[in-house]
Every structure is written in structure tokens, then in C-alpha cells.
Amino acid sequence: MTLDITIEDSRWQDAGLDALAGEAVAAVLAHFSLDPEECEISLLACDDLRIAELNAEFREKDKATNVLSWPAEDLAAEEDGSAPLPPEADFTGEIALGDIAISYDTCAREAAEAGKPLADHTRHLIVHGLLHLLGYDHIRDRDAALMEGIEVLVLGKMGIANPYMIEDAS
Known part of the structure; x- marks a missing residue:
């Protein structure tokens, strides 16, 4: 698998992003029976x-977000x-999937707020x-249900609890 990671924020290095990204990508590719040796993905690890x-340039939203994606097709x-x-x-046998950017600041804040x-x-x-x-x-609603269901399944295989399950505080 070609997972090209560019780390612009050193906190991602300290968080072990290389291993985390490799595990997550491998789990998704395995779920879809995609050969990791054929797939190409770029990951930008940045800050808010x-x-x-990037969010302003590509989505016309003037604010930070947790993750952005640019599919190759x-x-x-x-x-x-x-x-x-x-x-x-x-024609070369490679599957170019696209690019992902992830922000340390938003990711860390969301994790802390959710107690994860x-x-x-x-x-x-x-x-x-x-x-x-x-x-x-x-x-769209049914697309969201399909996507979230796959996320829950893939994350479960990695031992990660359903992120959409809201725990009852009572």
C-alpha cells in the first residue's frame, strides 16, 4: 500500500499517526477486499x-474541521x-484513491470532549x-446510514466502540 503521509504538525508524530493511519487504512481496504499493494492514498496531518x-478554498467554509477528503474519482x-x-x-495497476487532511487541534478537542x-x-x-x-x-439519510454502518463495522474490527452510540449519563 502506498500511504503517503505528510506531517505538518509534529504533535501528530508524537501521537503515532503513522501506525494509526496504517491500521485504519488497512482495515478499510480489507473490508472492501481491495489489495493494499495496489492502493494509493495521501494523508496530510496538519493543524486547525x-x-x-483548505476548508475555505475547497468547500467555501471559513472554519476548521476535523477531516477533509478529495477523492481521485x-x-x-x-x-x-x-x-x-x-x-x-x-493502466499501471494502481488504484489512486485520493487525499485526506486531518487536523490535530480539532481531533484532539473532539476526543477530549467525548472522553475517547x-x-x-x-x-x-x-x-x-x-x-x-x-x-x-x-x-442524504440512507447514504449516511450506510456509511455510518460501515464505519461502525470497521472500527469494531479494530476494537473501537461505536462512535455514534450516545452513552446514557444517568
């Missing part, structure tokens, strides 16, 4: 300032709740971003 710039299903098209290899380990939330966001590269989305 950088991701806010549009695989999205036309019908709400249908599976996206599978990615195909190019940073490592678990990081893997969740990378799984989420990679699913976007594979054509999944959460804008």
Missing part, C-alpha cells in the same frame, strides 16, 4: 489553521442508500475520510 485554509451512487461504484486500477482516546478518534476520522474517497457520503 491549515485545515481551515467520483464513485458516489446516484440512488440514496446504494453502494458506490468500486474503484478501478489504472485520541488514537481511537484519529482512526475513526481516517476511516471516515477513506470512506469518502471510496464514494460514501452522509448528506
